[in-house]
Amino acid sequence: MNEKELQSTIQSKVSSKLAPLLAKYNMDLTELDASLKWKPIVLILGNYSSGKSTFINELLGKDIQRTGQAPTDDSFTLLTAPSNGGGEKDIPGADLVNDERLPFTGFKLYGEKFISHFRMKQIASPVFDNLALIDSPGMLDSISEKDRGYDYANVVKEFAKLADLIVLMFDPHKAGTIQETYNAIRNTLPDATGEDRIVFVMSRIDECDNVGDLVRSYGTLCWNLSQMTGRKDIPRVYLTYSPLVADNNEDHALWAEEREHLKEKVMAAPSLRISHILQDVDKQVDDVRMVVEAMWSFAEGGKKIVRKNLKNSLIIGGFVFLCLDLVTREFIGFPEKTLISSLLSGFIPPEQFLLPLGGLLAVLLVSFAWLSKWQLPRYYNKCRKSVDTLVETETEYRKNVWARVKNSVNELLEKPKTKDLYLPHAKNIMKLEKFSKKHIQKYYETIRK
Ligand SMILES: Nc1nc2c(ncn2[C@@H]2O[C@H](COP(=O)(O)OP(=O)(O)OP(=O)(O)O)[C@@H](O)[C@H]2O)c(=O)[nH]1
Ligand SMILES: [Mg+2]
Structure with a gap:
């Protein structure tokens, strides 16, 4: 493969494999695209x-x-x-x-x-x-x-x-x-x-x-x-x-x-072209990888809050399900028989589930509203304020990458949606690793030969 062919192969791999990942994280391909275009x-x-x-x-x-x-x-x-x-x-x-x-x-x-x-x-x-x-x-x-x-x-x-x-x-x-x-x-x-x-x-x-x-x-x-x-x-x-x-x-x-x-x-100079392009692709991979890492860590924190909320609302909901009719009977004399007493007697008429189910549903609705109107927005706010804690910047190199991509992460955190927490971030990191190992390394080897 000569240099021009190699350049267009890299170009097509970047647009088929890397570009879709960049798009998912709202990142721009213009710069890399410019360096892939044209001649030395x-x-x-x-x-x-x-x-x-x-x-x-x-x-x-x-x-x-x-x-x-x-x-x-x-x-x-x-x-x-x-x-x-x-x-x-x-x-x-x-x-x-x-x-x-x-x-x-x-x-x-x-x-x-x-x-x-x-x-x-x-x-x-x-x-x-x-x-x-x-x-x-x-x-x-x-x-x-x-x-x-x-x-x-x-x-x-x-x-x-x-x-x-x-x-x-x-x-x-x-x-x-x-x-x-x-x-x-x-x-x-x-x-x-x-x-x-x-x-x-x-x-x-x-x-x-x-x-x-x-x-x-x-x-x-x-x-x-x-x-x-x-x-x-x-x-x-x-x-x-x-x-x-x-x-x-x-x-x-x-x-x-x-x-x-x-x-x-x-x-x-043309002999430096491919290694320059590969350096630029590498840089783009490192950039997007850090954005994915940040969004992954953001998602993990958010999912933890969702899980905790769900667990608590199920515990409270379960309690309400079993005990709501006990309370209403105590205060307003309704219903005549409670769910627990029916349970003990071995027969539960279906209508007896209505009040407990209503209670359970109300608990779930309230806790969902609590989650989406209060807990998650508060968490998003915290992340926006302490965006630097989302990634580890232990080396000088990672510090530089972070400085380049921090803005992209800030933009993604501007209006996050609950579904962003469930994007396959870990899988995307694996895809990036595979792209580096399978393609970029291979091209580096080709030019070293
Ligand atoms: N003696 C001598 N003169 C030189 C040499 N190279 C350039 N010059 C002269 O230096 C002057 C400036 O050269 P340019 O090639 O115009 O310099 P440049 O870097 O393009 O300048 P700008 O475009 O204005 O930034 C010209 O008068 C050239 O003739 C050299 O090697 N020796
Ligand atoms: Mg000049």
């Missing part, structure tokens, strides 16, 4: 003027993207192949966010301002055989960042979620200023983004005056990177420059090969 994506991020567009032009062997000193391009440009049989053309953001075949429908919520800063360029190039690139507006410092008119950090985060490979590009002039964009970038990258999906690049190194200068910039960048990733070990940083733009100098030739490695890495 490489997102190029970084400081302004760090050479993102120059790198893209170099990959394509054509001057497609505008380049220049100072912030040059303030749009997200999706570069990809023309659609089947079509010619090269530009497509505006408004069409992109409304096209169900593309994974960008979720971007509508970022508003007009963003949409007018989003476009697609369809370019005929072998690079786009099985790949799309996203060129992004350069990151500015935190002060200028406020002026964009749309939620830049979250837009980047959404693109980063979709991307199979993220190239983070810095230049030596601003190796220190990434500290300023540190928070933006940190919040930008999804928790689950594996380090294998991020490539760090320091470009324009030909502009370092000498080796000492380069080493200092590299050191600063590494320090900032370790702050960003929270890791002690330094990830590989590609030190590159663009031979097309830089002055030719023998010292630089040393690094020319590094640029080629970077290009190879970008072109190999």
Whole structure:
């Protein structure tokens, strides 16, 4: 099975097995669906003027993207192949966010301002055989960042979620200023983004005056990177420059090969596609599983109250059944014979059951009303107030999952119905486990082979 076939198999398994479970818990498939759609994506991020567009032009062997000193391009440009049989053309953001075949429908919520800063360029190039690139507006410092008119950090985060490979590009002039964009970038990258999906690049190194200068910039960048990733070990940083733009100098030739490695890495992004999709499916399974766990624990507590109510009402009802006519006879002289005395005499006329049965029924009705109007609403309220106690969050990982799904649980608890207590939550957990074991593991094994 090749990658494209595997992708569509995973897609169909997700919609036949996972989607119905998600729907039962009122959860949304849009995000996962977006990542299952379309082709591998490489997102190029970084400081302004760090050479993102120059790198893209170099990959394509054509001057497609505008380049220049100072912030040059303030749009997200999706570069990809023309659609089947079509010619090269530009497509505006408004069409992109409304096209169900593309994974960008979720971007509508970022508003007009963003949409007018989003476009697609369809370019005929072998690079786009099985790949799309996203060129992004350069990151500015935190002060200028406020002026964009749309939620830049979250837009980047959404693109980063979709991307199979993220190239983070810095230049030596601003190796220190990434500290300023540190928070933006940190919040930008999804928790689950594996380090294998991020490539760090320091470009324009030909502009370092000498080796000492380069080493200092590299050191600063590494320090900032370790702050960003929270890791002690330094990830590989590609030190590159663009031979097309830089002055030719023998010292630089040393690094020319590094640029080629970077290009190879970008072109190999499709090989990360399936593992990225599987990570996303895994994440979705973990999310829904935690929602089911919470609803299960909520249901168990509710069922306990129902059982207790039923037990008590049967005890009281039984007592009323046997003794009600004793009391009425005592006070109003009716009926002449009580149920117990008839029992002892060995013959009970059927009409003698009427009063005891009426009493039993009244008890059951009152206790049902008590349960549904008082006990359960009080329990639902308690659960809503202490929703965190519904699940165990003993590990950091589970804490993160819970933070992601807590809102979905809150929504489910807004107006619970008694029948929600009797949904087969335990069975649904088993279904999720089976889905993980039977399908996801199998696909992981397929790509490891
Ligand atoms: N000397 C040198 N100049 C470079 C290199 N790469 C890019 N440049 C120049 O740096 C400037 C900025 O490059 P761009 O490719 O426009 O940078 P960008 O990251 O796309 O910038 P924005 O889109 O504004 O964020 C341009 O004038 C490029 O010619 C390089 O490796 N060496
Ligand atoms: Mg650019």
